[in-house]
Amino acid sequence: MRILLAEDEPVLADQIRSVMKSEGRVVDVAPNGVEAQFLAETEPYDVIILDIGLPERDGITVLKNIRAEGVSTPVLILTARNDWSDRVDGLDAGADDYLSKPFHMPELSARVRAMIRRKVGQTNTVFQKDDVSFDTRNNQVTVNGIPTNLTAQEVAVLSYLFHNSGRLVSRTELSEHIYQFDGDRDSNTIAVFVNRLRKKLGNDLIETVRGRGYVIKAAA
Amino acid sequence: MISLRRRAVAGGMLWAAITIFLGLAGLSSYTLTATKQRFTDQVANQHTQVVVALGNYYENIDALRRTIADPVYQRPFSGQYWQIENDQGLLLTSPSLVETLLPQPSAPSEGIESREFMGQNGERLFGVAQWLTLDGESSWHVQVAANVQTLDAEIADLRRTLLLAFAIICSVGIIGALVQVTVVLQPLNDLRADVKRRWDEEAGMQPSAYPIEVAPLVTDINTLLKRNQEIIGRSRRQAADLAHAIKTPSAIMRNELGALQTRGVAVTDAMNALDTLDAQLKRSFARMRADGSQNAMPVITDGTETLSRMARAFTALARNAGRTLSSDIAPGLRVRIDKSDLEEITGNLLDNAMKWSTSHVHLNAARSGNKIIIKIEDDGPGIADVDKTLATQSGQRLDTVKPGTGLGLAIVDDLVHAYDGALTLGQSAEHGGLCAEITLEAARSKASR
Numbered sequence A: 001m002r003i004l005l006a007e008d009e010p011v012l013a014d015q016i017r018s019v020m021k022s023e024g025r026v027v028d029v030a031p032n033g034v035e036a037q038f039l040a041e042t043e044p045y046d047v048i049i050l051d052i053g054l055p056e057r058d059g060i061t062v063l064k065n066i067r068a069e070g071v072s073t074p075v076l077i078l079t080a081r082n083d084w085s086d087r088v089d090g091l092d093a094g095a096d097d098y099l100s101k102p103f104h105m106p107e108l109s110a111r112v113r114a115m116i117r118r119k120v121g122q123t124n125t126v127f128q129k130d131d132v133s134f135d136t137r138n139n140q141v142t143v144n145g146i147p148t149n150l151t152a153q154e155v156a157v158l159s160y161l162f163h164n165s166g167r168l169v170s171r172t173e174l175s176e177h178i179y180q181f182d183g184d185r186d187s188n189t190i191a192v193f194v195n196r197l198r199k200k201l202g203n204d205l206i207e208t209v210r211g212r213g214y215v216i217k218a219a220a
Numbered sequence B: 001m002i003s004l005r006r007r008a009v010a011g012g013m014l015w016a017a018i019t020i021f022l023g024l025a026g027l028s029s030y031t032l033t034a035t036k037q038r039f040t041d042q043v044a045n046q047h048t049q050v051v052v053a054l055g056n057y058y059e060n061i062d063a064l065r066r067t068i069a070d071p072v073y074q075r076p077f078s079g080q081y082w083q084i085e086n087d088q089g090l091l092l093t094s095p096s097l098v099e100t101l102l103p104q105p106s107a108p109s110e111g112i113e114s115r116e117f118m119g120q121n122g123e124r125l126f127g128v129a130q131w132l133t134l135d136g137e138s139s140w141h142v143q144v145a146a147n148v149q150t151l152d153a154e155i156a157d158l159r160r161t162l163l164l165a166f167a168i169i170c171s172v173g174i175i176g177a178l179v180q181v182t183v184v185l186q187p188l189n190d191l192r193a194d195v196k197r198r199w200d201e202e203a204g205m206q207p208s209a210y211p212i213e214v215a216p217l218v219t220d221i222n223t224l225l226k227r228n229q230e231i232i233g234r235s236r237r238q239a240a241d242l243a244h245a246i247k248t249p250s251a252i253m254r255n256e257l258g259a260l261q262t263r264g265v266a267v268t269d270a271m272n273a274l275d276t277l278d279a280q281l282k283r284s285f286a287r288m289r290a291d292g293s294q295n296a297m298p299v300i301t302d303g304t305e306t307l308s309r310m311a312r313a314f315t316a317l318a319r320n321a322g323r324t325l326s327s328d329i330a331p332g333l334r335v336r337i338d339k340s341d342l343e344e345i346t347g348n349l350l351d352n353a354m355k356w357s358t359s360h361v362h363l364n365a366a367r368s369g370n371k372i373i374i375k376i377e378d379d380g381p382g383i384a385d386v387d388k389t390l391a392t393q394s395g396q397r398l399d400t401v402k403p404g405t406g407l408g409l410a411i412v413d414d415l416v417h418a419y420d421g422a423l424t425l426g427q428s429a430e431h432g433g434l435c436a437e438i439t440l441e442a443a444r445s446k447a448s449r
Helices: A010-022 A033-042 A059-068 A084-092 A105-119 A152-163 A171-178 A187-201 B004-057 B061-067 B148-201 B215-262 B268-295 B303-320 B339-356 B385-391 B408-418
Strands: A002-006 A026-030 A047-051 A075-079 A097-100 A126-129 A132-135 A140-143 A146-148 A207-209 A213-215 B080-086 B091-093 B112-118 B124-134 B138-147 B324-329 B360-368 B371-378 B422-427 B434-441
Touching (some): A002 A010, A002 A171, A010 A026, A010 B215, A026 A033, A033 A047, A047 A059, A059 A075, A075 A084, A075 A105, A084 A097, A084 B303, A084 B339, A097 A105, A097 B303, A105 A152, A105 B215, A105 B303, A126 A152, A132 A152, A140 A187, A152 A171, A152 A187, A171 A187, B004 B061, B004 B080, B004 B112, B004 B124, B004 B138, B004 B148, B061 B091, B124 B148, B215 B268, B303 B324, B303 B339, B303 B360, B303 B371, B339 B360, B339 B371, B339 B408, B339 B434, B408 B422, B408 B434
Parallel strands (some): A002 A026, A002 A047, A047 A075, A075 A097, B324 B360
Antiparallel strands (some): A126 A132, A132 A140, A140 A146, B080 B091, B080 B138, B112 B124, B360 B371, B371 B434, B422 B434
8 A cells, every 4th residue: 555645844754754664655755735736646546645834835736636636545634723714724625634733643544444444435544355364454464264374465455455455456557556756667567466465365365367467356 | 961952052051151141241231321421312302302392491490490390290209300499599490399499509600410319209319410600690490300219110120121121032042052062962972873883784884974173082982993803803814814824833842743653752741731832822812712712802793604604514514423413594584693602602612512512412592582592502411500610611521532622612602601692401301312502692684674
């Protein structure tokens, strides 16, 4: 899952990125409103975390602009302001949720997870396909109830396929959602990650549609 | 402080009294002198007539009597008398003297004598007398006298007329002063009504609509009102900037502490201190907002629009939380409160209701008389009667199961009281949970103007 984090405070941005990364997500950081709008309009993010008080272009304007451009990515606004006006402005402009600073990092993670689930219409926090289950709260994968160790990239691929289960996902789309903006996007490595996942989780979980991509069929 | 009307009326009356008194004294003095002069001139003229008659007929007494036979000298004690006598012992008097006489002549002298004296019948008389020498031989003394009481009566009559005239002038002057004061002070009354209207309707005051003397005051009031709003706005922006400046570092510290905690470092005390710091900041900012609102000039907010916006925003949040929000907001609600404060109040209450509800939150707003009643109800556990007072106190968390600082209801209570409103916590009859009822002062609706 790929996240755009629009936050001008570099230390806080690093902290959030670090936590998101530890949860198997990739994060692009935009330190100002102009860059945030550019990335939101040009890159396929799964969630946007948008600080309202951005330099150069404030968060509300960025949000209005990207919604006007047809970007429907779920947006979580961060606000350090005290009053409700900012939050309501944000929600009115098309934000899906808000979080006030200072916040607890686990709460941010939970909100982001919930937004990703809502985006794909998934209400449960745990995906289940045959004997494989994937817990989105801690990225824990079990086969017949036995935990399996996966690398961060493997979790990222599995998470995206589970969140889009029932839909064919191309390698390009997959690479767009597991690599960050300035990362080395080699779609061939996707095949390597899928092969590793098949070895660890069984061959039936992820199906290959030749020349088109991968699909996990109808996860619960 | 004495009112301007009283000052103007008292000043006008004092000035009118001084003017009338001086006018009355001056005019009275002039007319008195003129009347007295006319009286003495009249007596002197009568004396001259008698002297001329004597000069012509001193040898023919009968002719003399006929010549000065004016009827006023014929009527007994008419107040007009003459008396002629000579050094040969001749004594002639006007019939009006009857049997009385005017005073005996003084020693012969030149010139005309005039004086006041008491007549033998008790009249106060003014007389003119003169010694004459006719044909260079005989000396004649000619006296003419007139009753001064007629002069006094005339003067008294004149004074009465003058007093009456000045009393009328004084009354007209006072009525005029009152009318003038009313007319002059009317723009100030208009100004007062305009200020009230501005508070009621947020309408501006145009200096050009006032007299040139009052227009600067109107400009000053407009400036003052604008400055008041600017000060409130600036202090809120400063508070918001300060909050922004503090909260981001606070978030960083909290995350660092959280990271340390996951590595087994004991940071509980530091985390608690940070929680206290954040809660205190939130409380202080809320208090600053409430104090600012209390001192602000009254403003009017479109309650229907603002509450609808809140309902729209919270509908999305309710959906995220797996709950539903319904709203019933009457059209045309105008509330005497700052828009952001109304958002703060309803935001905190809706947030609270969302947190504690099981599945549903309802927002209702309607006008009742000159009040706007806003109700936020949920289907959660509600608050026990014994805890309702505690709930509005700063930092009192009745249940620590849900995250929060326990400030929401206290902030709402502070803000509502800053606008002389009321917060009532009860049980929702329809939904079973908490019913938070806010009562705020309504402004006149646009349609009723």
